[in-house]
Amino acid sequence: MLEEKINADIKQAMLNKEKNVLxxxxxxxxxxxxxxxxxxxxxxxxxxATLQKLVKQRKxxxxxxxxxxxxxxAENELFQASIIERYLPKQLSRGEIxxxxxxxxxxxxxxxxxxxxxxxxxxxxKFAGTADNKxxxxxxxxxxx
Numbered sequence: 001m002l003e004e005k006i007n008a009d010i011k012q013a014m015l016n017k018e019k020n021v022l023x024x025x026x027x028x029x030x031x032x033x034x035x036x037x038x039x040x041x042x043x044x045x046x047x048x049a050t051l052q053k054l055v056k057q058r059k060x061x062x063x064x065x066x067x068x069x070x071x072x073x074a075e076n077e078l079f080q081a082s083i084i085e086r087y088l089p090k091q092l093s094r095g096e097i098x099x100x101x102x103x104x105x106x107x108x109x110x111x112x113x114x115x116x117x118x119x120x121x122x123x124x125x126k127f128a129g130t131a132d133n134k135x136x137x138x139x140x141x142x143x144x145x
Contacts, residue, residue, distance in 0.1 A: 002047050002087060003032055020076070024083035027054060048129035051088050055081045092131045094139070100126060101139050113144050 006029050013022040031050050035042050058081035065074035092100075104122050108115065119140050120133075127136055 002044075003029070003036075005087070006032070020079055021083055024080040027080065028084060028087065045128060048088060051084055052129070052132075055084050055088070058084065089129050092127065094135065097127070097131050097136060098139055098143075101136065101143060105140075105143055110144060113141070116140060116144055119144065 006025055010022065010025045010029065013025055028051065031054055032042070032047065035046060035050050039046070058077045062074040062077035062081070065071070065077060101119070101123060104110075104119055104126070105115075108118055108122065110116075110119050116137075120137060123136050123140060124133060127133070
C-alpha cells in the first residue's frame with residue numbers, strides 16, 4: 001500500500017518537475033525495495049521502521065552539515081526528512097508521551113532507575129512508530145530518577 005502511494009507520488013513529482021521531492025521519494029522507494037528483497041513480504045511496522053530510520057539519517061546528516069557550516073546541504077537533508085515524515089504516522093507530542101509513560105510506570109509499579117528496562121520494553125511496544133525512542137527514554141529516565 002505504501003509502495004503504491006510512493007509510486008503515485010513519484011509520478012506526480014515528475015509531472016510537476018519537483019526535483020528535490022523526487023529525490024526523497026526515490027530514496028524511500030529504494031529503501032522499501034531493499035527491505036522487500038531482504039525479507040520478501042513486508043508489513044506496516046517494517047515500513048514505518050524503515051521510514052523512521054531514513055528520517056533519523058537525514059536529521060543526523062543535517063546536524064553534521066550544520067556543524068561544518070554547510071547550511072545548503074543541511075537544508076536539503078532537512079527538506080528530505082520533512083518529505084519522508086509525510087508517510088509516517090502522526091507523532092505524539094511530548095505531553096502525550098509523558099502521560100502515557102506515567103500510566104506505564106504506575107501499571108508496572110516502577111520506582112527506580114532499575115525498572116527502566118521494563119518501562120522501556122512496554123513503552124517501545126506502545127509507541128511503535130508514533131514516538132522517538134530517544135525522547136521516550138529521556139522522559140522515562142527523568143520520571144524514574
